[in-house]
Amino acid sequence: MARLNMPEVLGELFAGIVLGPFALGSLQIWGEPLVAFNEHVLAFAEIGAILILFVAGLEVGFAQFRALGSQSLVIGVCGVLVPFLLGVYVVLVVPLPPTDLPAALIVGAALTATSIAITMRTLEELGVLDSIEGRLMINAAVIDDVLGLIVLSIVISIITTGVTPSPAEATWVVLRTLGLWLGLLLSVVYVGSRLLTLSKKWVARGTIEMAATALCFGSAALSAAIGLHPIVGAFSAGMAIAESKVLAQVREYIGKVSLVFSPIFFGVIGARLNLWALTPMSIYGMLLILAIAIISKVVGCGIPAALATRSSRIGARVGVGMISRGEVGLIVGGIGLAAGAINQDVYAQIVAMAVITTIVTPILLRRSFGRRATSDKFADMTAEQRDASLNTSL
Amino acid sequence: MARLNMPEVLGELFAGIVLGPFALGSLQIWGEPLVAFNEHVLAFAEIGAILILFVAGLEVGFAQFRALGSQSLVIGVCGVLVPFLLGVYVVLVVPLPPTDLPAALIVGAALTATSIAITMRTLEELGVLDSIEGRLMINAAVIDDVLGLIVLSIVISIITTGVTPSPAEATWVVLRTLGLWLGLLLSVVYVGSRLLTLSKKWVARGTIEMAATALCFGSAALSAAIGLHPIVGAFSAGMAIAESKVLAQVREYIGKVSLVFSPIFFGVIGARLNLWALTPMSIYGMLLILAIAIISKVVGCGIPAALATRSSRIGARVGVGMISRGEVGLIVGGIGLAAGAINQDVYAQIVAMAVITTIVTPILLRRSFGRRATSDKFADMTAEQRDASLNTSL
8 A cells, every 4th residue: 555655554454354254254264264353353453443542642732732723723623513413414314224313423423533644644745734724734633633532422422321312411411521521631631741750760661651551541441431432531641641751752662562553453444344244225325425524524624714714725625635534433433333333334334434535635635736835825924924814814 | 670770570570479369459449359360461461472582582593593602502401401300300309399290391491491681781780791601601591592492392292292201202202393493493584584575675664563573473373383382483583583684673663562561471470479379388399499490500501611611610600690590481380380280389489480590690690700800711812712712622
């Protein structure tokens, strides 16, 4: 995939699909299937998901999160609400295949979080990473990640209690989840800075790495204990460590450790896909969810961006750049399948949506920039002037 | 432990003893024990053992192994045979607690492999790492590691078949195990060099690391399939990679990954220790095994070294430096306990032997060198002259 100039994660997904228990993995060797899920593989995959969100938190950072401008906030919030609400609504109204509320909520949650990594790499290749579009996309994607995880927590809470909430109850669930997350984040930031300061005083090899590991998994366990998903805690732990001076060391360590766990996660995601269970109708459903995924981000992020910058061209570019869904969408799909909220049909649609949006985003983004490296309106401004111009326009 | 200038691994062992299911881990929290072994913890510990031997193989290297001189070979072979035979004999003759042949074989196997890391660090501190004693110890420890694993393979083969072999059968088992190991090593060296050359052609992040991981665990699986212990395969894979140009990259990667797995291994080793099950008699047994451990290496390595260098002082230093047992002894004890070949008493004796020899070796070694940094006889020679002098003396 790297040779084909495509995201490497797609290779891991395809390997899972091809080698999984529904395909080549079902071949019998000495009376046993070649590949089967046992508790060890699933545990490694879960650890992989936790580490992926921990790395995402390291990239975002608590300080950067607090410093976000109002324009990114609006783009990010609309970029979560529009896909979620549109997804839930359309999936309920057009049942391809027939779905209930839990399945619709999982689809909606899987549609929220943007995978900014692909977009960032494309912007870098085009040399426009520091353009106004680039900065808007990265900041909005941070909001997307945080809100996407909160939406997921709310969806899980609704699915496990089994009650469709009234508007008042829904507001209460939203506020309580937000409150729990903020409490978790602040305590992890507090404990994390103390722990890392302490661990730096020790001379033994690996103390900082172990403190970071303990913070990541401790926060994930705490998160699960208060009713949020473990990955929310891992993400918060990453945000806490991103502020500290040991960030580079922790990032290098987790990068190596993730080499073991994260391909197993994506492999399991792919291997869970049963292509034989698909019907013609689920292909239509796949196309429908894909259409929602693309339209909802182009509209939900593009229109606020166009209004903020008073440039429809910048709006279109931001909208296109936010299309790609990746890790979080796949994790949400996996959680939904494991919880029994969605069936193989819907799971396949979510995986296909994540894969195809990841493939098309760099292509569309390159096309939208054409040969011009930066947008017309801000081409001659400095970074500070751009920020000032943006902060007054919203 | 690092602060106390002691090996860090002792801290991991003690943490396991204190927090394990036989001590603080048995405290009930909400009706569940605080720490319990589940299949995930045991799987992590097994992966830890495999990685520890992989790292040991990386340090040894296939090229270095082939280039060993005859004097190191004799010291290494005697340093394995004397502890093994003396251990098996004394444990059978003096049953403290009463033991059968499988238990005696496990004790013997646990007594073979020297843990050179502690000795190397001490020699470095004394500034005599490149002395004649240092070079003899490191090379002989390489032989110890290899032969120790072969002894373990033979012991496991005897325990699982349950037959006490006749001398002819024993010779056959030794030759077959040696042949299997050499075949495994050569195929891993062959496949490994091809795989790593191939993986360097790929541009994707982590290809070399994943090739090394695949070689390590593939070789461990192959080793298990042909009837050797998985750690023998992991050690061979490490030796194969040590020859390649990617050694530094693989060593750094495995160093980070081992930070996760290897403390869990040592923690589990410690946690398996049930101090409450010990009787006064098992304390005597512990002292007996400790005495065998010290005497057998001082005699088994020291006398050949004294003959080779015609210096009783060098012989004594080499003998003292080879006393420490570490990872391999603990792994052998763990295998014996898991296979039911030894009981808690004997297991505790092996763990105590490994811990105490690790603690006393640096103390005795410092004392044996006194204030003089290098030995008298070879003080004025260059490294080449020393080698020439050694190669003629045996």
